Structure formats: structure tokens, C-alpha cells
Amino acid sequence: MKSIGEVAARFGLPTHVLRHWEAEGLLAPARAGDRRRYTDADLYQVAAILISKEAGFGLADIRTMLAARTAPARHEVMARHRERLLARIARAQAALDMLEGGLECPHDDIMTCPHFQGFLADRLQSPAATEPDRRTADRS
Template sequence: MDMDLSVRLNVDMKSIGEVAAQFGLPTHVLRHWEAEGLLTPARAGDRRRYTDADLYRVAAILISKEAGFGLADIRTMLAVRSAPARHEVMARHRDRLLARIARAQAALDMLEGGLECPHDDLMTCPHFQGHLADRLHVEV
């Protein structure tokens, strides 16, 4: 990047510290994501400079990580440049996430059933057992 362009861009760009603070991350996380190929911030000399596009990318990485995806999966999702290929990758990830959501919902239902149970021994409560019946594949 030529010096005039980097000076002009610095006005609208953020430093690694600013981006880290905005997202509540330590700066080493952003450096790690860069090393993993998830981020490619511009450089002004030896300083990283993040554009709005980089900020959206950080947000996408965080949401994906919070959903349980690993960095390799996130890199694949974000790196695919053709819409059909990207849709295929994202559909696979959506299906995996929907399955995890269903498992988490079953666990939440079980906990809520336990919270509603007046019995001293939770395992003898018919209502609570009803939440476990699907796992047992039997009717209660």
C-alpha cells in the first residue's frame, strides 16, 4: 500500500486495540485468527488496520464460535467465494447446528420439567420421566 493511500485509509480504519476493545477480545485472539487465515487486515507500516469489512468478519467469526464451530469450519464458510459452493457448506453447518439446537432444547425441557417437579426424588416424578421418555424410546 502506498503511503498516501495508507494515510487516507487510517482515518476510517481501526487499530487492533480498538477492534479488540469493541468486541471484548484480547488482541492476541485477532492475531491468532489472522495466522489461521480468518482475517487479513490491511497494514500501515507494521500496524494492522481494520476496515468495516474486517469488523463484520470478526462478528461472523464470533457468532460462529459461539455456535460451536471450529476455526477450520469457520474459515471454510467464510472463504468460499462461489455462492453455490458457499450455500452447500453453510447448509451442512446449518444442519449440524439445528441438530445441536434440538439436543439443547431437549436438555432445557428436562431442566424445566425438573424445576416444576414437587417430588423430593426427582427420578420418581412422572412429569420429569415424561421428559426422558423420548430418550428411552418408551411411553410413560
């Protein structure tokens, strides 16, 4: 069993985040008096929450995914986020390809480099397919 401070330190989180997740129904640590005591199962839950947040899940969807008692409820949330995450990965890969191409470019003016322009060709061909994720664009 670990204290809230130990769990927070292990994951690099402030303790108030763990308390907030508990208030949101994402965690339910055992109690020893007025102290929270986290089990190994709770640590896995924290890891799942963190990965889900990194993937763009909101707390409500994380709660549904982790607490769903039926596979269909969980699968619906996961499938929706899978599609969003695949689109984000594709956009990030295109950006990484462009950066790597730019690092290989010997030209003084990168925009005149035919090789670099090749990395931009997909965006020129199909702008609708590369529309930004609304949630990401709204945060900018």
C-alpha cells in the same frame, strides 16, 4: 479505522486471537506502517467468525464459508453445519425442557415424578436419535 486493541476490546478478545485469525487467512486488516487498521468490514468479519465458532465451525470451514467465491462452495459448508447445529439445538431444547420440568416438580425425589419422567421418555424410546455429537463427546 480501529486499532487491534480497540477491536479486541470491542469483542472481548485477546489481541493474539485476531493475529491468529489473520495468520489463518480469516482477516486481512489494512496496514499503516507496522500497525493493523481495522475497517467496519473487518468488524463484520470478526462478528461472523465469532458466531461461526459459537455454532461449532472450525477455522478451515469458517475460511471456506467467508472466502468462498462461489455460492455452491459456501452453501456446502453452511448446509453441513446447519444440520449439526439443528441437532445441537434439539438436544439443548430437550435439556432445557427437562430442567424446567424439574423446577416445576413438587416431589422430594424428582425421579419418582411422573411429569418429570415424561421429559425423559423420548430418550428411553429412541436412544439412537439422541446420540451425542462426536465432536462434543470427544471434548468431554
